[in-house]
Amino acid sequence: MQDGIKRTIEVPLDDRSYLIHIGRSIFQEIGAMSAYAGRHVAIVSHPVIWKLYGDQLFQELLKIGIIPVPCLVPAGERHKTWAQIGKLLRTWAEAGLDRGSAAIALGGGVVGDMTGFAASCYMRGIPFVQIPTTLLAQVDSSVGGKTGVDLPEGKNLAGAFYQPELVIADISTLNTLPRRQMRSGLAEVLKYGYIQDVQLASQLTNSGVSLLKSTHREWPEIIARCCQIKSDVVQQDEREGGVRAMLNYGHTLGHSIEALMGLGHMLHGEAIAVGMIYAAILGEQLGYTEQGTHQRIAHDMDLFGFSQSIPALLYDQEIVQQMSRDKKSARGSVKFVFISSVGSVSLPIVTVDSTQMLKAIQTHREIYGESREK
Numbered sequence: 247m248q249d250g251i252k253r254t255i256e257v258p259l260d261d262r263s264y265l266i267h268i269g270r271s272i273f274q275e276i277g278a279m280s281a282y283a284g285r286h287v288a289i290v291s292h293p294v295i296w297k298l299y300g301d302q303l304f305q306e307l308l309k310i311g312i313i314p315v316p317c318l319v320p321a322g323e324r325h326k327t328w329a330q331i332g333k334l335l336r337t338w339a340e341a342g343l344d345r346g347s348a349a350i351a352l353g354g355g356v357v358g359d360m361t362g363f364a365a366s367c368y369m370r371g372i373p374f375v376q377i378p379t380t381l382l383a384q385v386d387s388s389v390g391g392k393t394g395v396d397l398p399e400g401k402n403l404a405g406a407f408y409q410p411e412l413v414i415a416d417i418s419t420l421n422t423l424p425r426r427q428m429r430s431g432l433a434e435v436l437k438y439g440y441i442q443d444v445q446l447a448s449q450l451t452n453s454g455v456s457l458l459k460s461t462h463r464e465w466p467e468i469i470a471r472c473c474q475i476k477s478d479v480v481q482q483d484e485r486e487g488g489v490r491a492m493l494n495y496g497h498t499l500g501h502s503i504e505a506l507m508g509l510g511h512m513l514h515g516e517a518i519a520v521g522m523i524y525a526a527i528l529g530e531q532l533g534y535t536e537q538g539t540h541q542r543i544a545h546d547m548d549l550f551g552f553s554q555s556i557p558a559l560l561y562d563q564e565i566v567q568q569m570s571r572d573k574k575s576a577r578g579s580v581k582f583v584f585i586s587s588v589g590s591v592s593l594p595i596v597t598v599d600s601t602q603m604l605k606a607i608q609t610h611r612e613i614y615g616e617s618r619e620k
């Protein structure tokens with residue numbers, strides 16, 4: 247049986263507050279745009295998503311008297327570039343979008359990040375709406391206002407905090423999401439359980455691989471729970487001066503693996519799945535994390551079919567060096583988020599040195615395999 251009930255979560259940020267609607271077949275929520283969008287609205291998407299959902303959105307916009315301007319961008323992280331932002335802005339200018347216009351991101355995290363960034367600077371800022379079509383974007387990147395692009399020197403190195411006016415997480419769009427992408431999003435869902443919600447973590451473990459089907463009846467409730475946690479964190483710390491860092495649990499190693507393997511080889515969730523096991527091992531070694539936590543996390547990763555091991559292709563030292571290059575690191579020491587146990591983040595974040603990081607990599611390799619030393 248499918249849950250047809252729509253959930254609505256608020257992100258309360260004074261005059262930048264907005265709603266996240268979560269449900270199945272809810273594109274009609276776009277009607278709210280008539281309050282702030284002028285005559286023209288750019289819909290940024292990539293060709294595959296546009297073919298699947300573009301017409302449906304187009305028709306909803308026509309119903310409220312808005313003329314949609316489709317702007318297709320190539321799919322994939324390697325196209326999240328400065329050059330692509332330039333092209334997008336020029337397309338908007340050529341189409342005659344003005345200060346009263348708005349933009350919609352229809353797609354996954356790459357489309358959302360680029361549309362938000364372009365909206366933040368087009369004519370010094372126009373409103374934008376997120377319609378995320380991947381699980382990862384629905385529970386994470388479409389909420390909280392992080393927008394931007396990658397530079398050759400690193401991921402998300404240029405960008406802006408720029409909040410959307412509205413988020414429409416239509417779970418029906420996940421029906422066409424490849425299984426591997428669905429699983430990648432599940433890693434971020436598990437992350438919310440590990441940092442803030444032991445019941446959510448247990449619910450996910452109990453439901454197991456049946457969650458890889460987007461039609462699973464628990465999805466509306468689970469996505470709403472993730473968005474509520476993210477909303478609470480963003481409300482407390484919009485610009486990541488403190489507690490928002492907890493959302494990066496598992497990301498220090500995860501981002502490094504993604505970068506070293508070459509963007510696009512490992513999906514984001516696959517890399518942070520390994521990163522969350524590693525952060526538990528490191529936290530246990532440094533006394534921040536309850537002993538046995540890494541086994542529990544590794545068990546979940548195995549259950550959902552993630553690799554638990556740090557890729558054999560990578561040398562231990564190069565991983566440590568890459569983690570030290572993370573944009574949140576300072577002078578060779580790296581800031582880590584730990585959990586004290588499943589469901590409970592340990593704050594404040596901790597500065598870790600290279601010897602400690604290396605030791606935990608070696609332990610991770612010993613337990614979960616694929617060792618490679620220089």
Ligand code: GLY
Nearest residue numbers: 386390392490493
């Ligand atoms: N994805 C982490 C954050 O939004 O802060």
